[in-house]
Amino acid sequence: MKKTLIAAAMLGASTSAMAVAPGGPGCGWGNMLFEGQSGMPMHLLATLVNGTTGNATFGMTTGTNGCDTSGALTYSGQSLLGMTGVMEEVAQDMATGEGEALTALSVSMGIEASDRAHFNTVMHENFAAIFPHQDVTAKQVMASINDVMKKDQNLSKYTV
Amino acid sequence: MRTGLLCVLLCWAAVSVAVTPPRPDVSMDALAASDRWQALLHINPGATLRDRHRSYVDDDNFFLSETGKEDPLAELLATHEALQLPGAQARCRFPARYRFLAQSLGWEQAGAFDHCAQYREWRAAVTASRAVLVFPAAYLNSPSSMFGHTLLRLDQGEDSAVWLSWAVNFGAVSTAQDNSFFYIYRGLAGGYPGRFALVPYVQKIQEYSHMENRDMWEYTLDLDQQELDWLIEHLWELKDINFDYYFFDENCSFRLLELVEVARPGSQLLTELRFAEVPVNTVRALDERGIISERHYRPSKAVELNNLREQLNGNQQALARRLADDPSLLTSDAFMAESASDRAIMASVAYRYLRLKYRKEERTDAVAKDSFALLTAMNQLPPVAVPETLDPEPPEKGHGTQMLAISGGQREGNQDFGELSYRLTYHDLLDNPYGFLRGAEIEGLDLTLRSTESGDAKLEDLQVVSIRSLAPRNRFIQPLSWYVDGGLERAWAGRRRLVRYLQGGAGGSWQWGNWQPYLLTSLRMENNSEFDTFVTPGAGLDAGILYRRGRWQWQAGSVGHYFTNDFYRYTSQLAVQWAVTRQHGVRASLEREGWRGDGDNEFKLQWRWYFD
Numbered sequence: 001m002k003k004t005l006i007a008a009a010m011l012g013a014s015t016s017a018m019a020v021a022p023g024g025p026g027c028g029w030g031n032m033l034f035e036g037q038s039g040m041p042m043h044l045l046a047t048l049v050n051g052t053t054g055n056a057t058f059g060m061t062t063g064t065n066g067c068d069t070s071g072a073l074t075y076s077g078q079s080l081l082g083m084t085g086v087m088e089e090v091a092q093d094m095a096t097g098e099g100e101a102l103t104a105l106s107v108s109m110g111i112e113a114s115d116r117a118h119f120n121t122v123m124h125e126n127f128a129a130i131f132p133h134q135d136v137t138a139k140q141v142m143a144s145i146n147d148v149m150k151k152d153q154n155l156s157k158y159t160v
Numbered sequence: 161m162r163t164g165l166l167c168v169l170l171c172w173a174a175v176s177v178a179v180t181p182p183r184p185d186v187s188m189d190a191l192a193a194s195d196r197w198q199a200l201l202h203i204n205p206g207a208t209l210r211d212r213h214r215s216y217v218d219d220d221n222f223f224l225s226e227t228g229k230e231d232p233l234a235e236l237l238a239t240h241e242a243l244q245l246p247g248a249q250a251r252c253r254f255p256a257r258y259r260f261l262a263q264s265l266g267w268e269q270a271g272a273f274d275h276c277a278q279y280r281e282w283r284a285a286v287t288a289s290r291a292v293l294v295f296p297a298a299y300l301n302s303p304s305s306m307f308g309h310t311l312l313r314l315d316q317g318e319d320s321a322v323w324l325s326w327a328v329n330f331g332a333v334s335t336a337q338d339n340s341f342f343y344i345y346r347g348l349a350g351g352y353p354g355r356f357a358l359v360p361y362v363q364k365i366q367e368y369s370h371m372e373n374r375d376m377w378e379y380t381l382d383l384d385q386q387e388l389d390w391l392i393e394h395l396w397e398l399k400d401i402n403f404d405y406y407f408f409d410e411n412c413s414f415r416l417l418e419l420v421e422v423a424r425p426g427s428q429l430l431t432e433l434r435f436a437e438v439p440v441n442t443v444r445a446l447d448e449r450g451i452i453s454e455r456h457y458r459p460s461k462a463v464e465l466n467n468l469r470e471q472l473n474g475n476q477q478a479l480a481r482r483l484a485d486d487p488s489l490l491t492s493d494a495f496m497a498e499s500a501s502d503r504a505i506m507a508s509v510a511y512r513y514l515r516l517k518y519r520k521e522e523r524t525d526a527v528a529k530d531s532f533a534l535l536t537a538m539n540q541l542p543p544v545a546v547p548e549t550l551d552p553e554p555p556e557k558g559h560g561t562q563m564l565a566i567s568g569g570q571r572e573g574n575q576d577f578g579e580l581s582y583r584l585t586y587h588d589l590l591d592n593p594y595g596f597l598r599g600a601e602i603e604g605l606d607l608t609l610r611s612t613e614s615g616d617a618k619l620e621d622l623q624v625v626s627i628r629s630l631a632p633r634n635r636f637i638q639p640l641s642w643y644v645d646g647g648l649e650r651a652w653a654g655r656r657r658l659v660r661y662l663q664g665g666a667g668g669s670w671q672w673g674n675w676q677p678y679l680l681t682s683l684r685m686e687n688n689s690e691f692d693t694f695v696t697p698g699a700g701l702d703a704g705i706l707y708r709r710g711r712w713q714w715q716a717g718s719v720g721h722y723f724t725n726d727f728y729r730y731t732s733q734l735a736v737q738w739a740v741t742r743q744h745g746v747r748a749s750l751e752r753e754g755w756r757g758d759g760d761n762e763f764k765l766q767w768r769w770y771f772d
Contacts, residue, residue, distance in 0.1 A: 034528040036521045058282075058358045058399050080324070085366045088515070095539040096508075104323030104362070127539045134525075134532035 028082035029139040033091060033131065035084055080108045082138045090141075091131055097124035111158050122152050188240075191264055192233035195425030200256055200394060201232055202418055207430040208409045216410065216418070218353065219402040224250065240265075252276035255283075256394040256422070279396060286326055286358065286395075288314035288388050291423075293416065293452070294327070295377040295443055296368035297555055298597050299460075300631040301639055305374060306586070306602045308439040308555065310413045313361050313378070314392070325361040328395065330354055330415040332405040354405030354415070356398045365458075370519060373462035377554060379443060380454040387423040394422045409435060413442035420451065427451070436561075438585070441772055443556040457552045462637070465512045467547045469636065471505055481635050483510035484517075487533035504541035510534050513636050558595025559743055560770035561585050567747075569764030579620060579766070581608040589628065589706060590713045590747060592739035592770070598708070599630035599641075599669065599676060606647075619658065623647040630678045630706075632671035641678055642666040643702070652729060652755055653690040660687040663721075665702055676706040684721045691725055698723035700730070711739040729755045743770045 080086055086101060093099030098120050106119045123130065123145070130144040149155040191197055198205065202216040215222075215229045223229055225238035242250035243258050244267075251258050251273060262269050273280055292313040298306040312328040332352035346352055368374045383391070404410055414437040417429045429445055446452050459467070469477055476498065483489050483506060495503060511534035518527045538544075565581040584605035587596050603626040610620035624647040631639035644664035651659050667680030682702040685695050704717020713736065720730025735749035745768045753760050 032523065032528070034515075034518075034523055034531050036519060036523040058356075080362070083360070083362060085370065085519075086323075086362060091535060092511075092538075095535050096543040098543070100320070100323060103320045107321040108324055124539070128536070131532075131535075134528040 028084060029079075029137065029142075031082060031084060031087060031138050032135050033087055033141075034134060035088070079138075079142075080105060081142055087138050087141060094123045094127050094130065097121065109158060111155070115154055115158075118152075118154055119149075122148060122155060186265055188236060189233060192236040196260060196390075196422070197232060197236060199418070199421040199425045200260060200397075201228070201235060202403075203232060205430050206433055207414075208434065210404075210406075210410070216403055217401060218404050222397075222401050246272075247275050249275075252279045254397050255279060256390060256397055259390070259393060282396060283392070286314070286392055287316055288326070288392060289317040289385060290315040291381045291383050291388055291391065292322075292325075293379040293381055293443065293446065294364070295379070295439060295555060296364075296372070296374040297377060298600060299372050299374045300597055300600055301629050301642075302372065303602060303627045303629070305372065306597075306600060306627075309368075310416055310439045310442050311364060312416055312419065313364075314388075323360075323362040323365065327359050327361040327364045328416075328419070329357045329359065329364070330403075330412045331357065333402075348407040350404045350406045350410075352405050353402035354410070355400065355402060356395065356415070358395065369458060369460045373460040373516075375460050375463060375552070376458040377443075378456040378458060379446070379452045380456075381420070381446065382451050382453040383420075383423050391419055391423040394419070409437050411437060413437050413439040417442055417445065420446065424451070436585070438561050440555050440558070441561065444772065447556060455554060457549070457554075459549055459552070461512065461516055463549060464546045465509065465516060465636065467549060468505060468509050468512065468544070471547065472502070472509065476502060476506055477509075477635060480506040480509040481513070483507070483534070484514045484530075487530050487537070490533065490537050500542055501544075504538065504544045507534055507537045507541055508544045511538060516637075553595045555595045557742070559587070559592045559745075560772045562772065563591075563768055563770050565766050565768040567764050567766035569762060571762040572760050575612055577610050577612045579608055579610045579764075580617070581606065581621075581766075583607070588626070589630075590715055590735060590737040591768070592711075592737070592742065592745050593708060593713060594739070594742065599628075599632065599706070601626065601628035601643075603627075619648065621647070621649050623649070630669040630676065632669050632676060634671070638668075640666050641669040641680060643680060651686075651688075652753055652760065653688050653727065655690075656760075657688070657690060661685065667702075674708050676708075677704070678706070678717075679703045682719060682721060684723075686723070691723075691727075693725070696723050696725055696727075698728070700728075713737045713739075727755070729753070737768075744768065745770075 081090065089099070089101035090105055093102035102120055102123065103116065106116050111119050126148045129148060130141055132144075136144075146159045149159045204211045204213060204216055206212060213230075217223075217229070223235060223238075224242050225231065225234040228235035228238065239250075239254065239257050240261060242248060243254065243261060246268075252275070255273060255276075258267075258272060259269070261267060262272065292315060294311050294313050296305075296309050296311075298308055311330075313322065314326040314328065315322060316325065332354050365376070369376055403415065417437075421427055421429050427449055429449070434441075443452070469480070472480060479489070479494060479498075483495070487510075489495055490507070495506070498506065511531065514527070514531055514534065518524075518531075521527075562585065563581070563583040565579075565583075567579040567581070568577070569579070570576050582605075583603060586602050586604065588601045588603055589599070603623060606621070606623040606626070608619075608621040609617040611617040623645065626643075626645040626647075628643040628645075630641045631637075633639060642665065644662075646662040648658055648660050650656050651661075653659065661684060663682060663684035665680045665682035667678065669676060669678035680702045682700050684698045684700070686698065687695055698721030700719065700721035702717070702719040704715060707714040714734075715736075716734045718730060718732040720728065722728040731751060731753050733749060733751045735747060735751075737745050737747040739745050747764075747766045747768060749764050749766075751762045751764070753762070
């Protein structure tokens with residue numbers, strides 16, 4: 001009851017905490033599918049003042065945190081797929097064959113507007129190959145996506 | 161002042177010819193007083209009482225002159241001196257100011273920032289062709305969210321890829337440890353600095369839509385590329401710069417208006433005095449000035465789940481719920497008997513429910529395995545589109561934040577009275593519902609004066625704060641309904657007198673079509689001069705039912721407490737409000753206040769007028 005009374009609202013703590021897997025490397029490449037966003041205490045105050053705790057990144061591409069940026073656009077020093085919670089959304093969109101997360105991924109990979117519908121279909125059909133089990137990491141998923149794209153004549157030109 | 165100006169001019173003339181001399185017809189006074197310079201310095205034009213005609217920025221790093229905070233001309237001159245030479249380091253900190261001086265005085269713009277590697281790198285990453293004001297709406301069970309929030313989204317142009325946009329957010333910088341009420345007070349009263357942060361918009365979607373189950377309203381701003389460039393360049397100037405943060409007036413929404421003023425000076429967004437800036441006021445202010453061109457509704461995950469769930473009948477919903485607990489039912493006869501499209505919806509509902517429930521928790525193998533099983537099933541079944549919410553109600557179309565009311569009534573069949581009420585903020589269970597969450601009430605400073613035939617106007621009621629959250633429970637979610645209420649009111653104890661009280665409680669609520677019953681326990685602390693002890697506690701129940709149809713809102717309910725001194729009191733009420741127009745409502749109520757052996761009846765008719 002106390003939890004609910006003190007606002008059942010979660011504000012991500014610092015933005016860097018949102019981006020980093022607990023104990024993992026700087027980019028979240030080691031995040032597994034369905035990574036929970038736990039460990040972020042509920043703050044009435046944080047919700048009240050809509051604030052950020054700690055250092056806000058302010059959109060800087062740090063590039064110095066050792067992220068492996070191959071295959072996807074760097075975005076604040078980190079690829080979209082490695083961000084906590086994004087992989088789950090991408091997985092859901094791939095399962096059904098469309099969605100905002102999937103479109104964002106395709107845009108971040110430089111796929112042209114004319115090829116995106118095809119990208120979505122190919123991802124949907126190869127869902128089982130890209131997400132073979134629940135313990136896949138972002139890095140593995142990225143690699144599998146690239147493998148699938150290489151085998152497709154329209155999409156192979158976008159692979160790294 | 162003029163001697164100083166002359167000196168500066170002479171200094172310019174004396175310096176190397178690489179410096180472009182200012183055009184002699186441009187007056188520094190006029191520039192310092194111009195809308196854009198005032199906006200760049202965040203000078204208060206009279207919008208709030210604090211810091212009038214001074215800069216809102218509370219950080220020495222922002223000013224090049226010692227008197228910069230109070231004196232825009234001094235700051236302009238200091239800026240002019242610091243930025244004029246090619247290769248000046250100050251240019252890298254103040255690109256928008258450079259652009260201002262360059263445009264006003266004819267300075268060279270090409271290659272002006274060649275030596276600013278960090279700024280150029282940032283500017284290449286942060287580009288935008290469109291700015292969108294995002295309003296995460298209120299969320300039941302979170303009182304602090306009931307006023308909403310506003311942030312700015314900078315889109316790079318791909319309509320379908322807003323996940324890759326930047327979000328500009330102004331908020332207080334607190335530390336993770338601050339959670340006690342003392343720190344909350346600090347947050348309300350300017351104890352924390354406020355800063356602008358620039359984060360990937362996808363993080364905000366996660367926070368608001370996914371984690372907090374808040375709908376998001378996205379309003380496209382009608383700013384052209386030049387205006388956007390001003391905004392972005394100025395944003396760099398605000399990096400790590402402290403403002404004061406005041407919850408009521410100088411908050412997230414207010415600062416965003418300042419940013420829009422930089423993009424389009426002279427918008428008159430900050431000229432009216434205000435005591436509070438509620439986020440919805442910001443949306444209205446921009447809308448009234450024609451700065452909003454489009455509106456888009458993004459439902460929360462909870463709303464999406466609800467929309468999907470309602471496509472299933474009762475049995476199917478029960479099956480979907482069981483499926484979430486045990487995905488092996490995917491192969492059961494009951495499940496397989498359904499059509500492929502129904503199975504797809506059930507699997508999707510089960511999956512979404514499971515993720516909604518566990519998204520905030522530590523990852524466990526069991527839940528991951530179950531989630532994956534359902535996701536795989538979704539992949540093998542036909543795709544399911546989430547039905548759109550019909551006619552979502554934009555929050556800026558709701559009634560005004562303040563309220564005045566007059567009423568007339570009769571107590572005990574013979575005591576006529578008239579009342580005048582004022583409420584600072586915001587919305588109760590019967591107020592015109594359009595644009596507001598059902599079952600949510602938040603009121604602050606609600607004052608009522610009552611005048612009877614026999615005497616002058618007396619204080620009838622002063623509600624300091626009242627928050628009520630009646631969140632309906634169903635098979636999929638079981639939120640707690642609760643309330644807290646405190647202030648002064650007239651209550652019977654020997655005779656009708658003014659008492660001070662604080663009460664609250666928790667329980668449950670349900671939604672059956674247009675009916676919403678609720679049942680809460682209630683605890684009351686009363687300070688009453690009739691009672692022996694300073695504070696007398698009482699316990700009881702608060703139960704009732706709401707009914708809503710079109711412009712009519714009904715409430716029937718009863719709240720009663722049994723006190724430790726063997727005294728008990730209850731109030732039963734039947735009330736109805738008719739929303740005449742968006743900003744006017746008529747409320748009728750019949751109330752009985754009862755105690756051991758007797759009671760009083762009261763009837764009242766009230767006209768309520770809402771305004772901002």
